[in-house]
Amino acid sequence: MTGRWRSAAERERDAEVAALTPDYQAEIARGTDRFFEPRRDTCPACEGDRLEVWVTGADLVQLKPGEFTLERCAGCGHVFQNPRLTPEGLGFYYRDFYDGHGAGAAEAVFAGKAEPYHDRARMVRPFTTPKRWLDVGSGHAHFCRGAREILPDTTFDGLDQGAAIEDAATLGWIDRAYRGEFPEFAAELRGQYDVLSMHHYLEHTRDPWAELDLAADVLPDGGFLLIELPDPECRLGRRLGRYWMPWFQPQHQHMMPIGNLKKALADRGLTPVAEQRAEADQGNDLTLSSYLFLATLAPRSPTPWRPRKARLAGLRGAAVWTVGIPWLVLASLLDRTVNRRMVRKHDRGNAYRVLARKEAA
Template sequence: MTMPQVSEAERARYQEEIQRGWSRFFEPRRYDCPWCGSTDLTQRLRTTDIMQRKPGVFYLDRCKTCNHIFQNPRLNIEGLEFYYRDFYDGFGREFIDGVFASQGWLYEPRAKIVEGFFGPEGPKNWLDVGTGYGHFANDARKIWPNTTFDGLDMGSSLFTGKERGWLDTIYPGEIDDHVEAIRHRYDVISMHHYLEHVRDPRHDLDVVADVLREGAYVSIEVPDAQSWLGKAFGRWWAPWYQPQHQHMLPLPNLLAALKERGLNPVRVQHREAHIAGELSCAVIFFLTHVSPNPDSPWLPERTPAQRKLHEAIWKVAPKVLQQTFKADFKYLGPAVMRFGGSNAFRVLARKEG
């Protein structure tokens, strides 16, 4: 896939930022769990940015009391801007758009989680928070053709989704920016792999509980960091997704938090929420780590030898990935779904009076 050209000014900007050091992108390390307050913590993961190869070392700690896993030290606002930049937009835009477009098989079960709770025509309106380009909304329309699908997210991808006709109404920015506009408006609000990205998941749950009208639903899907797959694949496990994932919520913690806010879980899916592709993602991450895109503006200027190595590796990569995809979807994925260990879970909850 062809990547966009990077201007010399943009490359110089990145190099200047990197020369100033990356430790300034982090908050002070904390010694208590942000979920339950326990000080009984242990390090779960140490890794680098294996997706973009931007500089930095990232740590995930696990609370032994409640099993909450969190980034520690956590990125500050400046750090989030640095590491998110050119991932969903800019330099990485075309690639990530293609990744989302290839995952249509994921969107149907997410849309069907509300089956049985509405009439045959489905929900009247649906807000997808963290919608990106709106790929989920575009596919969900096939299941619920009479439903209006709106989207909320940061970045230019939201506007692209609107231009493509995938999203009816869009809300640029964070959910806090649109509380009054979305209050009591939607039958369903979905957050698919969104809560793990935010700085305070409970705050966002507070907002959802506030804006949902009585009898409306919230659908949440997040990675399951308790899966044995996380140990099997180590730092190459896709759901760790550092440095973007700041919180990894265990299912019991999420269910308790929903109930505390008057959001009654009515459907929980674990096995059904598994996202096959662990082996393929691990191979992609490893190859990217060994030979990242030589045009990435945050990397030092690559030598001719490094460019030739990159070309050689990614020339044979499609053949390797063809086999790993086959193994993922024919063997590993079905085995995980049959014997347990799903890498995600999905919860549908109803706002009670």
């Protein structure tokens, strides 16, 4: 409670924090305003000018400094970060999240329940038995690992910018790893896969419509594109405000309503053939929002961008989490009962899936 005793793992973590701290402190001293582009006055989806502030928030996961705003277009419902981060800004906030200092935490999250991965694979089975499947934005490739259990005869490959995608190939979770950005490999990938998937990928991109253009070009006629996205029309999104996990600032750049996505797909010759809304809900809104709130009161460990603990931080943390853990248990129970019933009743949860087929030109 006083923070004096350290396990071997904690001592290793403290040494890593100490090594990374000088560079982070130098960057933070220069301010975070330089990480933003000028605010735009029109919607990037429809060019409408009726914009309203939807959510303002901070980095509640890593607790890096900065304030972020999501605005909503009153015309088409598209929600987007405004002002948007520059590529340099994205690099700052992504650093040490999926790789580096935060790799262990990210791995623990993605290595959770396999059921959502199974459900995604099952969504495709009524329409095709794919020979080759490419997962774009595959991260640690946990989806591919889980999907193999449903489609054992399918070859699964993964594409991502992080080093974890190469580790996944070494572990045998995917057959081939493409490390980099989707546009870099588009010409090489054209016509090679009968299914492409983008699970919680488009919301991270600076131009999701360009990514859909590439997907339509890469797929052969009759191929399928499976997309899963956070649902900005979720009833709890506004009620939980900045603590609703799918807003996930500053990483999420665009939040597309399902109607907008289906129209964008159709405009590119991709016909939606199936969708899931309640079935795609991850059943954790109240639990994760509670955790984010508690973690802002009492962060669990120091980081290179927040290395110093307040005096008696151990005592404060013990007090917050003594109350907080029962709170999290209650929130989990509410997610499994009340929240689940509401999702099923309104057929709308915190995510949705759309499967589309590419038609012959």
